[in-house]
Amino acid sequence: MRRGRAGEGEWADPDARWLRSVMDGAFLLLLGSSLIRFLTRDHEGTHTGYAVTLFAAFGLLYVLGRLLAPAPRPGARPSARHLAWLGAVSVVWAGLLVLAPSATWCAMPLLFTGLQTLPVRTAVPLAAVLTVLVVATELRLSHEGLNPNVVVAPLAISAVATAVLVHLQRQAARQRVLIEDLVRTRRDLAATERRAGVLAERQRLASEIHDTLAQGLSSQQMLLQAADRTWGTDPDAARRHMRDAAGIASRSLAEARRFVHDLAPADLAERTLAEALRALADRECGDGLTVGFRLDGVPGPVPERVEAALLRIAQGALANVREHAWATRAALTLTWLDDQISLDIADNGRGFDPERPRTPDTGPERGHGLPAMRVRARQLGGTLTVESTRGEGTVVSAAVPLATPAT
Structure with missing residues (x-):
């Protein structure tokens, strides 16, 4: 119409x-x-x-x-x-x-x-x-002489009408400019939000790939290299490394399938967070590394997003321990408090300086290790801290409020 x-x-x-x-x-x-x-x-x-x-x-x-x-x-x-x-x-x-x-x-x-x-x-x-x-x-x-109103009244009426309408016209023009600016600002804001959403999704995908597929491939590589070194001298140990690599490949495949369907980590499919962390600790034991698990407080209901994030943080921290710390012992401690839940990952490895940036001389650049853990904690309204001293081990602590903010 x-x-x-x-x-x-x-x-x-x-x-x-x-x-x-x-x-x-x-x-x-x-x-x-x-x-x-x-x-x-x-x-x-x-x-x-x-x-x-x-x-x-x-x-x-x-x-x-x-x-x-x-x-x-x-x-x-x-x-x-x-x-x-x-x-x-x-x-x-x-x-x-x-x-x-x-x-x-x-x-x-x-x-x-x-x-x-x-x-x-x-x-x-x-x-x-x-x-x-x-x-x-x-x-x-006019037939009765000059009447001032005959001259003044039309002029006054015309002047007032002109002034009012010109004022309204200019005010409307200013309002149109403001509306156009507002529409343009909203359009720019929407584009910025879309870009931020794309970047956030990329960060999420990078973190998920790092904490699942990349870590699994890294562990398989280490086990296969160990099997290759011991194949001639200790065939039983080599076979054990091969079986461990096959088990990691199977878990990585399950994680990849759940990742494609945007599901929770496979370890949480039929386990509570505490049970999943205990299972993770048991799997990471071996090759000179002992990992323990401790539960403090009374477990309560936890949002799935919090469970998944804490499990991913634990996986990332233990991957760092195995690849970089040269540790013999590590411990996972899950603590329930009144208003928050915390997870500590401690090891007795060589430690490092958290304030010093990574360089080729000080160690490999992990890219999505600690930064990804911090992002996961921050997205849930929590914090992640790292305490480490050279030669004295490292403690990674994540604390997340039980009432997580909506995102």
Whole structure:
């Protein structure tokens, strides 16, 4: 429907129909009263027919213009058709004044129409011309000497109307600029949120791959290398390494399938968090490393997201212990408090300086190790701290509130 589109001028504004009806009604009333006054008081016999014809042409032109040359939408330039109509109806009105001075006040709707739709630099001169014609006509009708109101009243009314409408026009222009800025800002904000969502998803995928597939492949590589070294001297140990590598491959495959379907870690499928951590500790034992598990407090319900994040943090920390710490003992401690749950991963390895950035000389760059753990804890409204001293081991502590914030 044409009336429902934003580009259809007055129809786009819900108040435009009301304003248009008032202006059209005022014009028709003024036109009718002016014609009655002319026929009853001001007509001159020789010009009556011409004047009535101009009255009819004036009214018909006004109505046709409203239908065929509608006003432009706010802020848009008026069309050539609308300008031609406004000029024609003004010329007919000026000619009508010569024969029927009683049509003076029909200028008011024209004044408002011009001020409402034309640019300020065009509307103000038009208002001045209409006002001058009104004053001149009123002076011509005055038969009792100069009446100051005849001059002052039209000027005052025109000045007030012009000032108010110009002010409203400029205020509307400023509001349109603000709305455009708001729409543009919302569009930019939506794009920024989409980019942030993409980056967050990438970070999540990187963390999941690092904590599952990458760690599994790393463990398999270490076991296969150990099997290769001992195959000739200790076939039983080599076979044991091969079986361990096969077991890790099986678990990694299960994790990959659950990862594809965006499910919880496989260890949590049929276990509680404490049971999953105990199973993780048992699996990580071997090759000179002993991992223990300790539970403090009374276990309670924990959101699945918290369970998954803490298990991933434990997996990442133990992977660091096995690959970098040269430790012989490690311990997982899960603690339930009134308002939070914490997990500590401690080892007796060589330690490192947490404040010193990784370099090729100080150790391999893990990329998604500790940073990924911090991201997981932060996403749940928690914290992750690392305490370590060279030669004295490392303690990684994650604390997460039980009432996690929604993300």
